[in-house]
Amino acid sequence: MNIIVTIKQVPDTNDxxxxxxxxxxxxEGVPSIVNPEDRHAVELGLSLRDEAxxxxxxxxxxxPPQAEVALRQVLxxxxxxxxxxxxxxxxxxxxxxxxxxxxxxVKKIGVFDLIICGRQAIDGDTAQVGPQLAEFLNIPQVxxxxxxxLENSKTLLVKxxxxxxxxxxxxxxxxxxxxxxxxxxxxxxxxxxCMDAYxxxxxxxxxxxxxxxxxxxxxxxxxxxxxxxxFQPSPRGNGFLLTGDAQDCVLRLVGLIHERGLV
Amino acid sequence: xxxxxxxxxCVGCSACLRACPxxxxxxxxxxxxxxxxxxxxxxxxxSCSFKAIDSVAGSVGKTDLSGFKGVMVFAERRxxxxxxxxxxxxxxxxxxxxxxxxxxxxxxxxxxxxxxxxQLIAHGADMVYLVEDPELVEYRTAxxxxxxxxxxxxxxxxxxxxxxTPTGRDLAPRVANRLRTGLTADCTSLDIExxxxxxxxxxxxxxxxxxxxxVCPNHRPQMSTVRPxxxxxLPADKSRKGEVKKMKISLKPADLTAIIREVALETTLxxxxxxxxxxxxxxxxxxxxxxxxxxxxxxxxxxxxxGASRAAVESGWVAHYHQIGQTGKSVSPRLYIACGISGxxxxxxxxxxxxxxxxxxxxxxxxxxKAADVAIIGDLHQVIPLLAAExxxxxxxxVR
Ligand SMILES: Cc1cc2nc3c(=O)[nH]c(=O)nc-3n(C[C@H](O)[C@H](O)[C@H](O)COP(=O)(O)OP(=O)(O)OC[C@H]3O[C@@H](n4cnc5c(N)ncnc54)[C@H](O)[C@@H]3O)c2cc1C
Numbered sequence: 001m002n003i004i005v006t007i008k009q010v011p012d013t014n015d016x017x018x019x020x021x022x023x024x025x026x027x028e029g030v031p032s033i034v035n036p037e038d039r040h041a042v043e044l045g046l047s048l049r050d051e052a053x054x055x056x057x058x059x060x061x062x063x064p065p066q067a068e069v070a071l072r073q074v075l076x077x078x079x080x081x082x083x084x085x086x087x088x089x090x091x092x093x094x095x096x097x098x099x100x101x102x103x104x105x106v107k108k109i110g111v112f113d114l115i116i117c118g119r120q121a122i123d124g125d126t127a128q129v130g131p132q133l134a135e136f137l138n139i140p141q142v143x144x145x146x147x148x149x150l151e152n153s154k155t156l157l158v159k160x161x162x163x164x165x166x167x168x169x170x171x172x173x174x175x176x177x178x179x180x181x182x183x184x185x186x187x188x189x190x191x192x193x194c195m196d197a198y199x200x201x202x203x204x205x206x207x208x209x210x211x212x213x214x215x216x217x218x219x220x221x222x223x224x225x226x227x228x229x230x231f232q233p234s235p236r237g238n239g240f241l242l243t244g245d246a247q248d249c250v251l252r253l254v255g256l257i258h259e260r261g262l263v
Numbered sequence: 264x265x266x267x268x269x270x271x272x273c274v275g276c277s278a279c280l281r282a283c284p285x286x287x288x289x290x291x292x293x294x295x296x297x298x299x300x301x302x303x304x305x306x307x308x309x310s311c312s313f314k315a316i317d318s319v320a321g322s323v324g325k326t327d328l329s330g331f332k333g334v335m336v337f338a339e340r341r342x343x344x345x346x347x348x349x350x351x352x353x354x355x356x357x358x359x360x361x362x363x364x365x366x367x368x369x370x371x372x373x374x375x376x377x378x379x380x381x382q383l384i385a386h387g388a389d390m391v392y393l394v395e396d397p398e399l400v401e402y403r404t405a406x407x408x409x410x411x412x413x414x415x416x417x418x419x420x421x422x423x424x425x426x427x428t429p430t431g432r433d434l435a436p437r438v439a440n441r442l443r444t445g446l447t448a449d450c451t452s453l454d455i456e457x458x459x460x461x462x463x464x465x466x467x468x469x470x471x472x473x474x475x476x477x478v479c480p481n482h483r484p485q486m487s488t489v490r491p492x493x494x495x496x497l498p499a500d501k502s503r504k505g506e507v508k509k510m511k512i513s514l515k516p517a518d519l520t521a522i523i524r525e526v527a528l529e530t531t532l533x534x535x536x537x538x539x540x541x542x543x544x545x546x547x548x549x550x551x552x553x554x555x556x557x558x559x560x561x562x563x564x565x566x567x568x569x570g571a572s573r574a575a576v577e578s579g580w581v582a583h584y585h586q587i588g589q590t591g592k593s594v595s596p597r598l599y600i601a602c603g604i605s606g607x608x609x610x611x612x613x614x615x616x617x618x619x620x621x622x623x624x625x626x627x628x629x630x631x632x633k634a635a636d637v638a639i640i641g642d643l644h645q646v647i648p649l650l651a652a653e654x655x656x657x658x659x660x661x662v663r
Contacts, residue, residue: 011286011469013469013470013472030286063299064298064299064300065299086299088299090299091299091300091301091302092265092301092302092303094445095436095446095448096439096440096443096445096446099440122470123468123469123470124448124468125448125449125467125468125470125589126448126449127432127436127448128432128435128436128439128446128448129436130436131404131433131436131437131440132436132437132439132440134437135408135436135437135440135441136440140404140405140520140521141404141433141437142404142521143404143429143432143433144429144433157524160429161429162402162429162430163341163346163428163429163430164341164528165526165527165528166525166526166527167523167525167526167527168523168524168525168526168527169403169521169522169523169524170521170522170524171520171521171522172520172521175521220265220303223445224443224444224445224479224481224482225445225446225447225477225478225479226303226477226478226479226480227302227303227304227305227475227476227477228305228463228476228477228478229304229305229306229475229476230284230304230305230306230468230473230474230475230476231473231474231476232473232474233467233471233473233474233608233611233612240635240636240637240638241627241632241637241638241640242637242638242639242640243627243639243640243641246639246641246642246645246646246649247649249639249640249641249646250639250646250649250650250653251653253621253637253639253650254650254653254654254657256637257598257619257621258657260619262541262597262598262619263565263598263654263657263658
């Protein structure tokens with residue numbers, strides 16, 4: 001079974017803090033990590049490959065040259081081959097242009113049975129790239145999956161989360177699946193895996209012309225959406241303070257909410 | 264928009280490095296350079312005191328924008344009942360349509376749609392597109408993508424709004440790509456820009472650490488998914504008039520290849536937090552699983568629901584279902600009482616729709632207190648039982 005897993009290197013937004021004085025993001029010392037849900041996507045790919053009794057897991061990522069580290073990390077988990085899509089022409093891409101770039105890379109790779117993506121990346125939280133890639137490839141998708149197994153060589157059974165519970169969907173291959181953390185526990189790379197990731201596994205760097213992506217469809221130029229501005233979320237209230245004796249405070253608060261008909 | 268740095272003017276002060284949320288500026292030989300992470304958001308432009316950074320209009324090819332008119336809302340159903348988010352979108356959509364001097368429409372699909380159609384009109388729709396087909400009773404990506412794309416191609420709306428539910432987030436990117444237009448995820452506010460008439464789509468990014476306003480200038484329709492619980496529905500007005508239009512969109516065999524084998528509904532029936540009128544939320548300051556009983560007690564006194572910060576959820580004091588914020592639920596109660604919650608941006612992202620916010624916190628400087636309409640500064644372990652007692656006696660009086 002040939003599986004392609006898309007991954008993204010992201011800043012660990014858990015560690016992003018706002019400078020209280022300048023109001024800007026403090027990025028110093030914020031580590032770059034493999035997007036958490038993408039590690040679950042890799043794990044799902046590896047386990048399906050093993051369940052199928054063979055095949056290959058190829059990991060691809062669009063990003064700056066430093067994203068190599070992220071790809072090496074998932075090679076160390078046991079992925080077979082990695083492709084880094086790196087080119088200045090890819091920069092500034094929105095989700096559509098990103099999906100388009102990934103699409104051309106997938107075409108270049110050629111045959112595949114399944115594509116797996118993390119549901120969303122923690123820096124953007126959009127969850128759009130997976131479905132947009134599936135649309136470019138004209139294959140079915142199953143998003144929000146919490147697990148998948150092969151029914152036979154042509155059909156994947158995917159359990160997905162919905163607004164009201166869970167669904168199990170039988171989807172014909174080739175297909176695209178996006179996965180949640182609940183899907184599995186990503187394996188920890190072994191020492192051997194880490195060594196292989198650097199020495200043994202094929203690692204490619206492809207640019208826009210190599211994958212044949214038209215410059216008008218990728219990067220900033222291929223992005224229908226544009227960021228108009230970014231800003232700090234502003235505090236909403238006016239922070240009227242009640243201090244002093246607790247019982248007093250409570251009585252005044254009850255007065256205020258009673259006045260407004262809130263109780 | 265494309266960012267340009269004028270090397271002549273750059274003095275290498277690094278102010279732009281600190282302003283950049285994407286770590287996209289490198290200092291090389293005391294000059295600023297954009298690296299591949301740049302998304303051309305413009306955050307750096309104002310940070311430069313030397314006017315060395317400017318932005319020029321984007322280069323995405325123009326398409327013919329004329330002929331796209333009106334606002335369209337996708338009305339998702341759960342079984343035969345409309346999801347509340349669709350009505351919320353109509354509430355906001357009504358204002359946007361009025362601002363554009365255009366009509367507001369809704370799309371609903373499945374079987375037995377008449378009651379939904381009437382409800383959509385009562386909540387503000389001028390026109391409802393009905394697509395009846397037994398294949399559409401349960402949501403599946405491909406048939407729904409075919410249907411929504413079909414209706415959009417036919418009606419040519421200028422804006423399309425879809426709830427950012429698992430269903431909406433599955434469907435919207437598929438449709439937007441088929442139409443080769445832009446899509447902005449998880450918006451928390453939508454406005455029309457004066458002058459250009461463009462839709463300003465504002466959403467949290469970087470785990471809520473920053474807000475970004477996104478536009479889609481050269482493609483139509485402008486599409487957004489919108490977080491449930493953020494927009495307000497209009498009160499139902501049964502006397503409102505609207506037109507109902509049945510559409511026939513034929514599905515292709517290729518749309519029906521994915522098959523639903525099993526559906527498991529969550530058995531534990533829980534009141535929907537995002538629809539609660541009163542929410543009492545507890546954070547790390549509550550201090551333990553046993554103490555979290557205080558929050559439940561206060562919620563009971565009010566007849567409200569229990570919410571929580573991520574810190575409280577991750578400490579195992581309360582189930583994830585109750586988490587409010589960026590990675591939890593968005594809520595829009597009339598009254599929100601945050602107890603022992605510091606008010607991190609990710610938490611505040613979930614309560615933008617709350618009417619009246621109360622904080623109970625020891626720290627008068629914390630963001631939650633600043634964001635609240637009123638705050639009690641004190642120990643919650645002392646304040647909450649007193650408050651619960653007051654509310655209970657107030658309710659008793661009311662009964663008498
Ligand atoms: C990507 C990402 C997504 C996130 N998503 C969410 C989300 O959806 N929801 C969310 O809530 N968080 C989210 N977070 C986490 C968020 O950044 C904060 O860490 C979290 O909200 C903190 O929870 P807290 O306010 O309960 O705890 P703390 O920040 O530790 O605050 C505790 C507060 O309790 C007060 N306190 C302590 N003792 C008492 C007492 N006895 N009486 C009165 N007050 C007291 C303290 O003064 C303090 O203000 C997210 C973070 C990231 C990076």
